[in-house]
Amino acid sequence: MNKTILVGAIVMVSSIILSVSNIALADKDSESHWGGTFERTSTVPAINNALYATECSACHFAYQPGWLPARSWKKMMRNLDDHFGENAELDQMSNDTITSYLVAESADHQANRKSTKILRSIRANDAPLRISTLPYILRKHDEIPQRMIRDNTKVGSAANCIACHTGAAEGQFNEHGVTIPGYGAWED
Ligand code: HEC
Ligand code: HEC
Structure with missing residues (x-):
């Protein structure tokens, strides 16, 4: 040359x-x-699968696949008959379609910083099912008292992301878009 x-x-x-x-x-x-x-970007990509958006938002906010590793989604989708105490079973075809979508868009396949940090915060052979109790998520919320979360009738659970994160559906979770129902905008 x-x-x-x-x-x-x-x-x-x-x-x-x-x-x-x-x-x-x-x-x-x-x-x-x-x-x-x-x-890298810090937005977790929004949902772009209609079947997932319909089936997995019947009881709660439809979580973006980028919040969990593929192994977690696979484990969850294998056990929908006992899903956090509820039966969320689907027919086989829907289950296959949704599982493929979740795996393809899982944290393992994301370049955004939040997914990367989540992957790093869990052990290689752990397959956690809750996003709300991932070490990374717990750390980000450790300044919020329980009276604003669990004991807050307008929130009820740390899993209710969209109650506080106004941009949650678009994958925007930065602390500037946070309003805690009954308490107002979050001031650091
Ligand atoms: C019949 C109701 C129902 C349906 C349908 C349902 N879920 Fe759930 N899901 C629950 C309940 C109840 C919880 C526990 C919520 C809590 O603790 O606040 C939960 C929790 C979760 C969590 C953990 C939340 C956290 O971070 O603590 C994930 C992830 C999840 N569901 C994914 C799914 C997926 C994927 C589907 C579609 C295949 C689905 N859910 C369909 C009832 C349902
Ligand atoms: C009770 C309200 C509330 C709920 C429910 C909640 N959050 Fe938060 N979240 C906050 C607040 C307030 C902050 C900012 C905390 C701070 O700055 O100390 C935050 C911060 C974050 C951050 C860090 C943002 C950044 O850029 O540093 C992430 C990521 C996040 N939340 C994700 C989630 C996810 C995912 C869920 C649902 C599984 C969730 N949150 C549920 C209130 C909430």
Whole structure:
């Protein structure tokens, strides 16, 4: 390879890196700050599967697949007849479709920072079923007293993300969009 080609190749690779990082920047939460070329988005991608959105929102907020690893979703989908004390069973075809969607979009396949941190916070052979008690999620909520969560009739459970996170359906969970029912906007 002569020198001109080599320089050309380097310029090309750097401009690809630059454009990728610009896409990431455009998509970032307002809370995050420019920390380097490879900073990632902090939005957990919104749901884009109609069957999942219908079937898995009958009793609660439809959680984005990016909150749990694939192994957790598989375990949950195998045991829907005993789902947190409820029977949430589906016909086989719906179960297969939803499982494929959850696995494909699970934390393992996400580049956003929240999914990455969640994966890092759990042991490789653990398959937790609750998002609300993941170490990362507990840490993020440790300043909120129980009277605002469990004892708050308008919230009832730490699993009720959308009661407080006004942008939850769009995958926006940064602390600036938080309003605790009965208490108002969250001030850090
Ligand atoms: C018949 C009602 C019902 C249906 C349908 C249902 N769930 Fe649930 N789910 C529950 C209940 C009840 C809980 C526990 C909620 C709580 O503790 O506040 C729960 C909890 C969860 C949690 C853990 C929440 C947390 O972080 O603590 C996940 C994840 C979940 N469900 C996923 C699903 C998926 C995926 C589907 C669709 C296949 C589904 N659910 C359908 C009743 C249901
Ligand atoms: C009772 C209200 C409430 C509920 C329910 C709740 N959150 Fe939060 N969440 C908050 C508040 C308040 C903060 C900001 C805490 C702080 O800044 O100390 C927060 C922070 C977060 C953060 C960190 C944001 C950041 O950018 O640092 C994440 C992620 C998050 N919540 C996800 C969830 C998920 C997922 C659920 C449901 C499983 C959930 N939350 C349920 C109130 C709630």
